[in-house]
Amino acid sequence: MVNFVKYSKLVKIPAYxxxxxxxxxxxxxxxxxxxxxxxxYVLSLGLYPKLVKDVVKEISTNSKVLQMGCTFGxxxxxxxxxxxxYGQYTVIDISRKQLARCQNKIVYNKVNFxxxxxxxxxxxxxxxxxxxxxxxxxxxxxxxxxxxxxLESIVEGGKVxxxxxxxxxxxxxxxxxxxxxxxxxxxxxxxLWKYNIQKHAIKSxxxxxxxxxxxxxxxxxxxxxxLVEPQKNGKNLNFY
Ligand SMILES: C[S@@+](CC[C@H](N)C(=O)[O-])C[C@H]1O[C@@H](n2cnc3c(N)ncnc32)[C@H](O)[C@@H]1O
Numbered sequence: 587m588v589n590f591v592k593y594s595k596l597v598k599i600p601a602y603x604x605x606x607x608x609x610x611x612x613x614x615x616x617x618x619x620x621x622x623x624x625x626x627y628v629l630s631l632g633l634y635p636k637l638v639k640d641v642v643k644e645i646s647t648n649s650k651v652l653q654m655g656c657t658f659g660x661x662x663x664x665x666x667x668x669x670x671x672y673g674q675y676t677v678i679d680i681s682r683k684q685l686a687r688c689q690n691k692i693v694y695n696k697v698n699f700x701x702x703x704x705x706x707x708x709x710x711x712x713x714x715x716x717x718x719x720x721x722x723x724x725x726x727x728x729x730x731x732x733x734x735x736x737l738e739s740i741v742e743g744g745k746v747x748x749x750x751x752x753x754x755x756x757x758x759x760x761x762x763x764x765x766x767x768x769x770x771x772x773x774x775x776x777x778l779w780k781y782n783i784q785k786h787a788i789k790s791x792x793x794x795x796x797x798x799x800x801x802x803x804x805x806x807x808x809x810x811x812x813l814v815e816p817q818k819n820g821k822n823l824n825f826y
Pocket of ligand 1: 603659678
């Protein structure tokens with residue numbers, strides 16, 4: 587299956603990306619290395635396949651899905667397979683290199699890749715929006731924009747799935763290692779340790795929220811499901 591990238595919009599590359607992430611995401615050798623399943627397995631302390639599986643589980647076949655940011659490993663393939671040939675799967679990213687890398691991945695179902703900034707509002711509605719390890723890369727103001735953009739762009743009954751870092755549990759022997767790694771390479775990641783995604787949702791009450799913490803506390807999955815509003819004409823209200 588040939589996938590195309592839509593480059594219709596102009597994207598202003600964010601400062602956080604230029605300063606901290608471009609050196610990784612624009613470097614082909616590093617990206618090829620990070621794209622190896624075994625490497626991801628080790629870097630995620632064995633949790634990457636579980637995180638992917640838990641995202642796929644939340645998605646319905648034939649639905650309309652948006653993903654904010656390209657990823658390494660088999661995450662995009664796995665979601666595309668679940669969405670199936672009659673669904674619609676769009677992945678947006680601000681890096682042309684990342685879009686080009688992922689464009690060649692998918693074998694069975696078409697994926698729409700688009701050069702677009704997740705901080706900009708989207709003019710479409712989706713059944714599911716995936717935000718897979720993106721929030722920790724950005725400073726608070728951008729993060730808040732992305733969270734609210736994602737929540738704004740789902741239909742009633744639809745969900746936003748956030749996979750993110752979380753504060754490791756006290757007994758986790760890797761606590762100091764993770765902390766040092768973050769301070770060296772991911773300066774905003776530690777923010778997520780005490781960051782409550784739900785709290786930053788402007789219309790938090792319009793959603794039902796659930797959260798799952800993974801072994802060792804290092805990762806979290808937060809799912810916001812948009813509540814269905816009662817019909818205003820009273821047809822589905824049981825008043826007597
Ligand atoms: C979603 S994260 C995923 C990387 C993660 N570490 C993994 O394990 O796969 C990284 C991607 O998000 C993209 N990105 C960063 N800021 C973005 C933004 N504002 N809008 C869209 N994509 C963005 C980056 O270019 C990069 O391709």
